[in-house]
Amino acid sequence: MKHIIYLFLLSIGLVVHCHHLPGHHNDQETDENPAEHQHQHLEEGQDNKTAKCHKIAPSNADFAFTLYRQIAADGAGRNVFFSPVSISTCMAMLSLGAKSETQSQIHKGLAFNLSEIEEKEIHEGFQHLIHMLNRPKNKAEINIGNALFIEESLKVLPKFLEDAKTLYKSEGFSSNFQNATLAEKQINDYVKNKTHGKIPQAVDGLDPSTVMVLLNYIFFKGFWEHPFNTRSIREEDFFVNANTTVKVNLMFQNGHYKYLHDDDLFCTVVEIPYKGDASAFFILPDEGKMQQVEDGLMKGHLSKWGKAFQYKQLDVYIPKFSLSKSYDVKVLLQRLGVTNVFDQNADLSGIVEEGDLRVSKAIHKAVVDVHESGTEAAAVTVIQITRMSAHRPPPTVFRCDKPFLFLICDKMTNSILFFGKVMNPTEK
Incomplete structure (x- = not known):
C-alpha cells in the first residue's frame, strides 16, 4: 500500500501521510528596465551567481500564468490570490525525492524542459532564489523558507535531508503524528510565527498515519515608495x-x-x-x-x-482590499500532468528506501492586505506523506x-x- 504525502500550500506546503510506517522542510528617477539592468551586471561579471535564479525565472513565470488560468477557470467571477513562487519552490523540493516518471511529471508541470535546463540547475536556481529573496538589505521585507516535519520512526534517506537543507534551506523537525493534535499545533505555531500571524492555521485534521509534512512559507511586507494620503x-x-x-x-x-x-x-x-x-x-x-x-x-x-x-x-x-484564499493544488497539478505522485504509481524512493510514499493532498493558503501605506501578504504550501x-x-x-x-x-x-x-x- 502506498504511503501518502499531503501537500498543503500556504503559500505552499506539503503534507505526507502513511498507511503503514516502514520504519523510522518607485524608483522614479530612472525608467530603465530592471531586468535589462540586471543582465548588464551579468555581462559585466559583477555577480555571476545571479544567473542561477534568472535561469529558472522564465519557467517560474510560465508556471505562474498557467496556474492562474487553472484557478480562474474554477472560480469565474471570484477573487483570486496565490503565491506561484511558493508552490513551485515546494514542489521542486519534493522532486528531490522523486524518481523516474514521477520526477519527470513534476518538472514538466513546473514548466521545466530538461532539454534546456539540467536538474542540477533547477535546484541551484531555487537555492539562489531563496537566498536572494531573503536578502537583508531590501527595504521590501521578504521572508521565504521551507521546513520538514518528520515522523519520529521514519527512516529518511540522509541525501534527501542534506539536499533539502543545503539547496532549499529547509529546517527539520521531529514530529509525533500519532498525536495529531500536538503535531498540528507544532506545524501551525511554526507557520504562524514565520508569516507574522497572517496564517494562523496551516493544517487542520492531520491524519494520524501522516509520516512527513513538507512546507514552504513566504511573507511579504512592502511600503509604497509614495504612500497614499x-x-x-x-x-x-x-x-x-x-x-x-x-x-x-x-x-x-x-x-x-x-x-x-x-x-x-x-x-x-x-x-x-x-x-x-x-x-x-x-x-x-x-x-x-x-x-x-x-x-x-x-x-x-x-x-x-x-x-x-x-x-x-x-x-x-x-x-483598499484584503483577500484570504485557499486552494486544493492537487487538482490543479493533476490537470498540468502531475499525476503519478498522487497515486499508486508514485516513485518517491529518494525520500525513503523502504515503503512506498505518495502525496494525497496539496493545499495552498494565501492572504493579502493592500492599504494606503503598502501591502502585506503571506502564503504557505504543505505536503503530507502517509507512507507622481x-x-x-x-x-x-x-x-x-x-x-x-x-x-x-x-x-x-x-x-x-x-x-x-x-x-x-x-x-x-
Missing part, C-alpha cells in the same frame, strides 16, 4: 459586473508612474513601486476584455512591458473601480511572488 480615501462605487455595484474605500494618488496601454492584450498596466526592490503591477482590462487578458497573459509580457513603459502623470485610484506639476497637461486617470489583476514582483530575481484578481474587493 489617508485624507484622500473616499467611499466610491466599484462595478463588479453589469448587475452588481459595491461600495469600497478608494485610495487616490497623483504622481508619475510607469504606464502603458497594451493594445494586443486589451489592458492598461501601471507599476506602483514599493520601497526597495519590489513593485506591484496593476492590470486593468479594457471594458469587457477580462477573459482576453486572462487567456493572453504569458511570461513574455513582463519583459515586454518593462521595455515599453513610459513615465506619465497619473491620477491613480486603487481600492505645474504647466503640464491634465493627468491621465487610472481608476480601478472594476475588476482588475495585480502582481507583486521582486525585480532583482524577476520573480512573481504573488498573483491576484480582484473581482469584488468587499469579499474577503
